[in-house]
Amino acid sequence: MTHFTLPRRLAAEALGTAFLLAAVVGSGIMAEKLSGESQALALLCNTLPTGAILAVLILMLGPISGAHMNPAVSLVFALRRELAWRDCGAYISVQAIGGIVGVLAAHGMFELPIWQFSTTIRTGPGQWLAEAVATFGLVLTILGCVTFARAAVSYAVGLYITAAYWFTASTSFANPAVTLARALSDTFAGIAPADVPAFWIAQIVGAVLAMLAGGWLFAGASETGATE
Numbered sequence: 389m390t391h392f393t394l395p396r397r398l399a400a401e402a403l404g405t406a407f408l409l410a411a412v413v414g415s416g417i418m419a420e421k422l423s424g425e426s427q428a429l430a431l432l433c434n435t436l437p438t439g440a441i442l443a444v445l446i447l448m449l450g451p452i453s454g455a456h457m458n459p460a461v462s463l464v465f466a467l468r469r470e471l472a473w474r475d476c477g478a479y480i481s482v483q484a485i486g487g488i489v490g491v492l493a494a495h496g497m498f499e500l501p502i503w504q505f506s507t508t509i510r511t512g513p514g515q516w517l518a519e520a521v522a523t524f525g526l527v528l529t530i531l532g533c534v535t536f537a538r539a540a541v542s543y544a545v546g547l548y549i550t551a552a553y554w555f556t557a558s559t560s561f562a563n564p565a566v567t568l569a570r571a572l573s574d575t576f577a578g579i580a581p582a583d584v585p586a587f588w589i590a591q592i593v594g595a596v597l598a599m600l601a602g603g604w605l606f607a608g609a610s611e612t613g614a615t616e
Contacts, residue, residue, distance in 0.1 A: 394475060397453035401479050402486035404445045405457045409490030409569045410497075411441040416576035417498045430576060431553065439550030446542035455542075458563040459483055460595035464527055467599060480565070487569030495573065506571050506578025510558060515583075516590040518558035523594030524601075525552060526562045531602035535609050564588050 392400075412434070419433035449455040454471075456462045459480040466476035495502050529548045533541040552560035561567045561579070567588060571581040579587065 392452050394478065397475075398478055398482045400449040400453040400455070401457060402482040402489075404449045404453075404455055405483045405486035405565055406490035406493065407445055408438075408441060408457050409487045409566065410494045411437050411490075412566065413491050413494040413570065413573050413575060413577045414497060417494065417500070420576045431559065434576060435550055435553040438553070439546040442549055443542045443546035446545060450542065453479075457483060457486075457565070458526075459565050460523055460563060460591050461527060461530060463592070464531075464595050464599045467596070468603075483565040484568055487565040488572060491569045491573050500575070504572060504574040504578075506574045506580050508574070508578040508580055509583060510579045511583045511586065515558045516586055518556040519561060519587050519590035520594035520597075522552045522556045522558065522560035522562040523591040524598040526560075527595045527598035528602050528605075531598065532606060535602075535606045558587070561587060562591060562594075564591055567591070 415437035416430075416434045419430040423430040423433060445457065446455040449457075454465070456465070456479060462471060462476050462479040462483070465471040466473050471479070492502050495504065526545070526548055529544050530541060533544045537544075549560060549562070552562065561570070564587075567579060567584050570577050570579050571584050
């Protein structure tokens, strides 16, 4: 893989997270406009663009920065010593900034107030468990594909998130930067700011558990699937 300087990698992370949030929030706004009173249809309309944009962004930006676009993923790679801690802190910072920019851009495109705070309550043990499960599955998907089929990471992540929107009670935020940014949108995709910290904790717990599980499950395996 070609080596890219840290500024270029950070630009890729910021740009990718911005487009991800523009897709999540923008498709949510469009879904509410076009789906009438059908919440199921609105969720479907929100799900498909999110999974699709993830695949595109990972294919486009993965060779530059790894296309983490997710502080939980960057943390896991730092814990695995595959990302320097200094770089990890920088990744997380630009992911947060990029996510907020993406939300503001979505508001601007739909001529909504730029600065908002969500009033959508997402709290309770079921929601927290859902976020831990969603993030566990996402990180395990990434680690498994990196081990056995690196070229499939983009499609696997897009498909996993598409599925997890529907089998988790929280609709699978699975990303601290996404959670923070969505707190700044009082639209279909929003989450009340007061509910953000608990989501963060659940996401980090899920990510670390996935790292530990993957470290054992995939130990001794090569990218071709052969074992030592």
